Amino acid sequence: MTHVAIIGAGAIGQALAHILDRNKENRLELFDKDPAKVTRAALPLPDVVKEAEVLFLCVPSWAMRGALTEMKSYLSQDAIVVSLAKGIEEEHKKTMDALLVEILPQHRIALLGGPMLAAEFMEDLPGVGCLATEHVEVAEQIAGLFAGTLLSFETTSDVRGVAFAGVLKNIYALGLGVAHGLSWGDNQKGWYLTRALVEMATIVEQLGGKRETAYSLAGIGDLVATGFSGYSRNSRSGEEIVRNGVCNIQSEGCASLPHFLKLLPADRSVFPLLHGLEQIIIDGKDAKDIFSQLIR
Structure with missing residues (x-):
């Protein structure tokens, strides 16, 4: 026992x-x-x-x-x-x-x-x-x-990759919550998910994990489950941001985003979705405006 x-x-x-x-x-x-x-x-x-x-x-x-x-x-x-x-x-x-x-x-x-x-x-x-x-x-x-x-x-054995993939899926799940809140269609969400996965894989690799970990259960598997689930605090947080302009739901995504950004280079424009979430959640910019610019 x-x-x-x-x-x-x-x-x-x-x-x-x-x-x-x-x-x-x-x-x-x-x-x-x-x-x-x-x-x-x-x-x-x-x-x-x-x-x-x-x-x-x-x-x-x-x-x-x-x-x-x-x-x-x-x-x-x-x-x-x-x-x-x-x-x-x-x-x-x-x-x-x-x-x-x-x-x-x-x-x-x-x-x-x-x-x-x-x-x-x-x-x-x-x-x-x-x-x-x-x-x-x-x-x-x-x-x-x-x-x-x-x-x-x-x-x-990719402990670092799984750690960063978990952080990133929470952050990008916020974006899927924003998409839900903006009444995006499944076509648009499919685009978002594809772009999010590319950004996640690149970041995981840059921070010392294996790129393929982002394509595993720890990355894409977790992001799909979290981002499309009504149970997810991160997804609900994204919807809350659309409704009220701020995140009033305590979630790992909202809590980790400002700290995680400090691990990346100052120029985050190479990660458009992540940069967009930074503008919405930290800088307080309008979610509809930012997401409209992302998909153009």
Whole structure:
């Protein structure tokens, strides 16, 4: 039996618990700062973390540094740490893999990306995620936790590529939300999706990942699921921007965009869609005007 800990009992944390409960070889503990979110026995953080062989971090990027700092003294050196967050933390502009390496340098880490809509898992709809790790034994152990469940994986060693692909899909999903809000047709959305994928692949490669990762579940697969789903906070955020001119929904895309842009050259005109989203979300320009210019 494997002791599994999930930190964060929001939508994805609850969905992960729902999936892992199907494998009776898992001994599962769930922790959240808000005990009301934990539907099983709520234990203190040290008790949840100290025996964990595999720990899943289901907290947003803006809370990740604090969560890691708080739990690291309780965590076994042999524990595998898996992040599901797809963002960039504000303090040092780091992706989640880089943040894990900084704070937990002795631990084996992995990222879980790809299309993983929590609401669908709660409805018992199956899915395939993207598991990124440099350690073959880690991939095998994590896959074993999900044996016979709703979730299976494609694996890759391109951890950096998956990290950046996850950030980018959230950002470009905002654009699909804007397109929805502007009542764009499917032809126009097809154009947007094609251009977004080209930009994503180029950026992932420039930042040290593999170009093909953008064409995998971690990139295009996740973007399609997120951008066209009514469950997606990023897509809803884009629609909100069209209605109100600002993003009032807290989402990884809106949170990560200003930090992510600092990793790119000052001239972002070579990425027209990304530059357009910057103008709309950060500079406050009119979404209809910007998107009309993009497709001309």
